[in-house]
Amino acid sequence: xxxxxxxxxxxxxxxxxxxxxxxxxxxxxxxxxxxxxxxxxxxxxxxxxxxxxxxxxxxxxxxxxxxxxxxxxxxxxxxxxxxxxxxxxxxxxxxxxxxxxxxxxxxxxxxxxxxxxxxxxxxxxxxxxxxxxxxxxxxxxxxxxxxxxxxxxxxxxxxxxxxxxxxxxxxxxxxxxxxxxxxxxxxxxxxxxxxxxxxxxxxxxxxxxxxxxxxxxxxxxxxxxxxxxxxxxxxxxxxxxxxxxxxxxxxxxxxxxxxxxxxxxxxxxxxxxxxxxxxxxxxxxxxxxxxxxxxxxxxxxxxxxxxxxxxxxxxxxxxxxxxxxxxxxx
Amino acid sequence: xxxxxxxxxxxxxxxxxxxxxxxxxxxxxxxxxxxxxxxxxxxxxxxxxxxxxxxxxxxxxxxxxxxxxxxxxxxxxxxxxxxxxxxxxxxxxxxxxxxxxxxxxxxxxxxxxxxxxxxxxxxxxxxxxxxxxxxxxxxxxxxxxxxxxxxxxxxxxxxxxxxxxxxxxxxxxxxxxxxxxxxxxxxxxxxxxxxxxxxxxxxxxxxxxxxxxxxxxxxxxxxxxxxxxxxxxxxxxxxxxxxxxxxxxxxxxxxxxxxxxxxxxxxx
Amino acid sequence: xxxxxxxxxxxxxxxxxxxxxxxxxxxxxxxxxxxxxxxxxxxxxxxxxxxxxxxxxxxxxxxxxxxxxxxxxxxxxxxxxxxxxxxxxxxxxxxxxxxxxxxxxxxxxxxxxxxxxxxxxxxxxxxxxxxxxxxxxxxxxxxxxxxxxxxxxxxxxxxxxxxxxxxxxxxxxxxxxxxxxxxxxxxxxxxxxxxxxxxxxxxxxxxxxxxxxxxxxxxxxxxxxxxxxxxxxxxxxxxxxxxxxxxxxxxxxxxxxxxxxxxxxxx
Numbered sequence: 034x035x036x037x038x039x040x041x042x043x044x045x046x047x048x049x050x051x052x053x054x055x056x057x058x059x060x061x062x063x064x065x066x067x068x069x070x071x072x073x074x075x076x077x078x079x080x081x082x083x084x085x086x087x088x089x090x091x092x093x094x095x096x097x098x099x100x101x102x103x104x105x106x107x108x109x110x111x112x113x114x115x116x117x118x119x120x121x122x123x124x125x126x127x128x129x130x131x132x133x134x135x136x137x138x139x140x141x142x143x144x145x146x147x148x149x150x151x152x153x154x155x156x157x158x159x160x161x162x163x164x165x166x167x168x169x170x171x172x173x174x175x176x177x178x179x180x181x182x183x184x185x186x187x188x189x190x191x192x193x194x195x196x197x198x199x200x201x202x203x204x205x206x207x208x209x210x211x212x213x214x215x216x217x218x219x220x221x222x223x224x225x226x227x228x229x230x231x232x233x234x235x236x237x238x239x240x241x242x243x244x245x246x247x248x249x250x251x252x253x254x255x256x257x258x259x260x261x262x263x264x265x266x267x268x269x270x271x272x273x274x275x276x277x278x279x280x281x282x283x284x285x286x287x288x289x290x291x292x293x294x295x296x297x298x299x300x301x302x303x304x305x306x307x308x309x310x311x312x313x314x315x316x317x318x319x320x321x322x323x324x325x326x327x328x329x330x331x332x333x334x335x336x337x338x339x340x341x342x343x344x345x346x347x348x349x350x351x352x353x354x355x356x357x358x359x360x361x362x363x
Numbered sequence: 364x365x366x367x368x369x370x371x372x373x374x375x376x377x378x379x380x381x382x383x384x385x386x387x388x389x390x391x392x393x394x395x396x397x398x399x400x401x402x403x404x405x406x407x408x409x410x411x412x413x414x415x416x417x418x419x420x421x422x423x424x425x426x427x428x429x430x431x432x433x434x435x436x437x438x439x440x441x442x443x444x445x446x447x448x449x450x451x452x453x454x455x456x457x458x459x460x461x462x463x464x465x466x467x468x469x470x471x472x473x474x475x476x477x478x479x480x481x482x483x484x485x486x487x488x489x490x491x492x493x494x495x496x497x498x499x500x501x502x503x504x505x506x507x508x509x510x511x512x513x514x515x516x517x518x519x520x521x522x523x524x525x526x527x528x529x530x531x532x533x534x535x536x537x538x539x540x541x542x543x544x545x546x547x548x549x550x551x552x553x554x555x556x557x558x559x560x561x562x563x564x565x566x567x568x569x570x571x572x573x574x575x576x577x578x579x580x581x582x583x584x585x586x587x588x589x590x591x592x593x594x595x596x597x598x599x600x601x602x603x604x605x606x607x608x609x610x611x612x613x614x615x616x617x618x619x620x621x622x623x624x625x626x627x628x629x630x631x
Numbered sequence: 632x633x634x635x636x637x638x639x640x641x642x643x644x645x646x647x648x649x650x651x652x653x654x655x656x657x658x659x660x661x662x663x664x665x666x667x668x669x670x671x672x673x674x675x676x677x678x679x680x681x682x683x684x685x686x687x688x689x690x691x692x693x694x695x696x697x698x699x700x701x702x703x704x705x706x707x708x709x710x711x712x713x714x715x716x717x718x719x720x721x722x723x724x725x726x727x728x729x730x731x732x733x734x735x736x737x738x739x740x741x742x743x744x745x746x747x748x749x750x751x752x753x754x755x756x757x758x759x760x761x762x763x764x765x766x767x768x769x770x771x772x773x774x775x776x777x778x779x780x781x782x783x784x785x786x787x788x789x790x791x792x793x794x795x796x797x798x799x800x801x802x803x804x805x806x807x808x809x810x811x812x813x814x815x816x817x818x819x820x821x822x823x824x825x826x827x828x829x830x831x832x833x834x835x836x837x838x839x840x841x842x843x844x845x846x847x848x849x850x851x852x853x854x855x856x857x858x859x860x861x862x863x864x865x866x867x868x869x870x871x872x873x874x875x876x877x878x879x880x881x882x883x884x885x886x887x888x889x890x891x892x893x894x895x896x897x898x
Contacts, residue, residue: 052471059472063481071488182613184564186571186586187605194593194601263733266688267795268720270750277746281737293474300479304568308590318480319572322487334484337477345475356737358781 042353049349053342060338061113064331065106118332123324128332132314136336138208139313141225143302145233147291150240155287157241158248162256163275173245181242185301189235189308196231203231206310232309236301240294247290248283255283285356292348295341370621376614384431391424395580404597414599416588422600426607429582432575433611436497436566441558443501445508449551452512457520457543463513470506478503482565486574493576496569500562508554515547549626553619560615567608582608634701635803635835636662636685641698643680643689655680656859657697662803667829667836669850671843671882677859682805682839684708686719702803721751724796728808730788734780740791741776747798763794766831767824786817790824797832804828805837810845822848843882847871855879 077089084092112119118128154177161173180188197205204210209224255261256279264274299315306315314333321329383390392412399419407414413422455466482499489495520543528542569575570583585604592600643655655677662668670678683689685700685707700707702723707715719725727733735743741760748755764772767790780788789809796804809825810818826849829836840846846853847867855863855870857878863870874880 053475055468056472056475060476063476064484067485067488072490178616179609179613182560182616183609184567184571184612186568186583187608190586190589190593190601191605194598198593259727259729259732260735262688263727263792264735264746266686266719266725267747268716268718268751269746270716273746273750277742278735278738282735296474296476296478299477300568303479303483304571307572318483322483327488330484330487334477334480337480338475341477342475357779358736 042350045353046346046350049346053346056342057339058110060335061110062106064113064335065109068327068331113335118335119328121321121326121329121332123320123326123329128329129336131329132317132333132336135312135314135317138311139302139306139315141229142232142236142306142311142313143298145229146236146301146305147240147298149233149237151244151291153237154241154244155248155284158245159252159275161245161249162252165253174249177242177245180238181246183239185235185239185304186308188238189232189305192231192235193308204228206308208312232305232311235305235308236298239301240298243290243294244287247287251283251286252279255279258282281355285352288348288352288355292345295344299337299341369617370625373614373617373621376610377618380430380611380614381434383427384434387427387431391421391427393421393424395420395425395428397421404592404595404600406597407599413603414597416585416597416600417592418588422585422603425580425585426582426603428580429585429604430607430611432493432579432581433563433566433608435579436493436500437559437563437611437615440497440501440504440562441555443497444505444558444562445551445555447501447505448508448512448554451505451509452516453543455509456513456516467510467513470510473503473506479565479568482569483572483574486569491569491574491576493579496566496574496576500565504558504561508558511554512547512550515550516543519543519546549622552626553622556615556619556622560612560619563608563611563615582611634661635664635666635703636837637699637701638681638685639699639701641681641684641700642696643677643684644694644696645690646692646694651694653696654859655684658856658859658861660854660861660864662835662837664802665833665835667838667849667851668854669838669840669846669852670854670856671840671846672856673841673882675858676856678839678841678856679807681856682725682807682837685803685805685837686723686725687715688725717751720747720796720801721799722801723803723805724799724801725805725807726789726792726796726809728811730792731780731783731785734783734788734792736779736781738780739776740778740780740783743780743791743795744776744798747795751799753799760794760798763798764791767794767797767828769794785814786820789817789821793824793828797828797834800832801834803837804834805839807839808841809838810840810842818845825849841882843871843885855882 077084116129118132120126121128121131124131157173157177161170164170193205196203204227206228208228209221210228261274261279264278269278302313303315303318305311306313307319310316314337318330318333320326321333397420399415402411402415402419403417405411405415405419411421411423413426415421416425451466455463482503485499485503486496489499528537566575566581567583567586570581570585571587573584573587575581575584582604585600586608589597589601589604638661639659641655641658642653644651644653646652654675658677658681660668670681672678680689680693684695685702687695687707689695695708698708702718707718710718734740738746744760745755760776761772764775769775769787769790775783775787775791780791783791806825810821822845825836825838828834829849836849838846838849843853847870850867852864852866853870854861855876855878857876863875863879870879871883874883
């Protein structure tokens with residue numbers, strides 16, 4: 034890349050990061066507001082109901098809960114920005130530590146799920162767009178519409194019922210088979226992948242549904258454009274036209290969708306992890322709720338929000354790679 | 364002919380579902396909360412049309428009341444949400460300027476926050492009462508609708524009849540009501556039904572995770588029971604609530620889709 | 632028989648809703664080797680449709696109802712799509728109105744040429760392409776090759792497209808309204824360019840245009856079309872000086888540029 038292009042890209046990313054600051058502040062603020070709105074004494078919420086009065090008083094001092102509201106707010110912000118997410122009541126460890134331990138599992142699940150959804154969704158969408166007149170089209174559209182209207186927990190449960198219980202082909206949950214001594218690293222990986230299959234398929238099917246429709250219309254639009262007509266009249270092969278010419282142009286709105294769907298992804302992950310006992314952040318959320326571990330709950334919320342913001346910035350960067358025209362605008 | 368096309372079907376279905384929800388007391392054969400352990404996990408039979416769950420509750424009755432709960436939460440929160448969205452969207456779109464920019468920044472923020480997690484956190488902290496659930500769902504779904512409404516208004520604003528009305532000296536409020544509102548009606552209707560579908564989904568998801576109001580039978584909650592029931596062969600606990608929830612969500616998604624299809628091209 | 636292309640009794644209709652709208656009615660003419668033919672007519676006369684039919688670059692709702700198009704002895708209308716692909720770009724090329732819209736904005740110019748070479752079974756020859764670009768008076772070919780089409784001006788894009796069309800040394804080049812989407816100053820440049828193409832490349836051309844002046848400047852022979860039918864045929868001098876139909880007369884009068892030979896016409 035030329036130096037002017039690099040400068041422009043740096044500018045873009047920096048502006049994006051700047052835009053994210055109000056978002057981060059708002060996330061912190063919302064957490065703060067919720068804490069204040071919750072019935073009960075915030076100190077007790079943070080210290081835990083089983084805490085001794087002494088401990089509660091300590092917590093009150095640390096979080097400045099005896100100070101005026103404004104000061105409390107700033108203390109809260111300061112702690113959050115220092116990534117001091119507090120102390121988990123149930124784990125008796127710093128919240129951040131617990132979160133980081135579980136995060137890789139969620140990452141694995143999310144990436145596999147989205148990849149499956151993306152590949153299936155875009156693939157079916159391209160087929161729909163290319164073979165517009167064939168019978169397969171209404172079939173794909175209708176099935177994906179029904180899938181789109183199906184909740185994650187319904188799909189997941191059906192998958193569990195059929196593949197794990199009836200067919201006994203896949204495990205019902207967890208990330209590794211308990212009690213199994215793995216003969217080497219490869220065996221471990223295989224075991225994890227075996228456990229990963231159903232949960233990532235669940236997520237994948239949900240995502241596939243939203244991608245199919247958009248991919249189809251995007252590709253139809255691109256395929257009917259003038260430059261595609263021109264490439265056909267220059268005698269280019271169908272495969273070249275589809276993958277080298279149409280693809281890049283058509284993928285742009287799909288990338289936008291990917292970004293906008295991150296929010297939905299988090300929801301799906303929470304439910305999926307809960308269904309499959311997958312030891313990730315989603316399950317951590319549920320644990321925090323059931324053990325009334327409020328610092329952990331708020332910490333997870335904050336962490337997830339920041340992650341979503343970061344991913345949005347990355348997607349924005351991907352944009353400028355795919356469409357060089359974006360570099361000119363800001 | 365007109366009833367057979369997708370728009371007609373979805374409208375009929377929606378009305379039917381609402382009818383079921385309203386008349387739950389008369390349609391349901393039993394009290395859904397009634398647990399009878401000696402009837403636990405019965406497959407569908409003449410007494411229990413859809414079988415019973417582990418606690419002996421009649422699933423058919425539960426499902427009927429579940430439809431009512433889903434629609435109650437769905438319709439109320441969606442309506443609330445849309446009202447806020449229209450007000451904010453109108454203001455931001457028509458008046459524009461700093462207000463508009465500010466509002467859009469706000470919605471950007473909302474869109475970047477993982478919504479479902481926020482809903483869970485909020486419902487948990489505020490306790491899962493039906494009112495809270497409705498309010499939380501409504502509070503987190505209006506920003507996106509407001510954004511769509513605003514961009515619609517922005518494009519309508521530029522059109523000739525609005526300029527004409529302005530030249531004629533009509534008051535802003537009058538213009539909003541007489542020119543703009545009729546034209547954004549299809550969009551509003553479509554958004555409203557879409558939010559209903561989302562709200563129904565969210566309510567069920569909350570139920571599945573155990574966050575429903577225990578006074579209101581939730582389809583999601585029955586699916587939570589199904590989580591364990593399927594291990595002991597209780598496929599009916601999974602099947603029936605699933606079908607019903609899919610029908611609920613699908614109906615409103617379809618309605619939303621077809622409303623835009625049918626009404627937009629004509630008005631553009 | 633010096634015929635490169637023979638169109639016999641061609642009829643094309645467009646399907647709009649349930650109706651079949653005949654746009655080209657029984658058109659017959661031929662193009663000789665080395666000849667430049669211009670098809671002139673107003674919008675809706677069917678001239679573009681005739682040209683597009685040759686390579687079957689027609690929209691989906693177009694149906695060729697009758698006729699044959701013989702190119703070097705083969706009826707193009709009877710070819711299957713696969714064989715047709717080999718002819719497109721290699722034996723017969725077409726350039727369109729509005730060049731910028733017809734170039735993929737997101738694909739570097741160099742890659743466009745690569746695709747062309749590869750898909751016709753040839754290795755990409757950078758030298759040849761650079762020579763070609765130079766011949767077409769494109770300044771700084773290397774920079775153009777590295778650029779994206781959206782970075783090019785209208786006139787430059789047209790040249791690049793012509794280069795793509797000529798890269799495989801086709802025997803026939805069809806230009807569909809090559810000057811229409813450009814502004815006046817660039818139009819005359821393109822006309823000059825096409826004249827040079829006629830001279831330096833041994834290619835027969837069919838120029839579609841509504842501008843009689845453009846046609847008269849370049850063509851060896853002019854075919855006038857009106858309402859889907861061929862109304863008149865002949866060399867430019869004949870058409871300009873003694874237009875046989877009123878329609879042709881009107882076309883001549885509204886031509887923006889005079890025939891460069893300086894011949895005046897009788898009003």
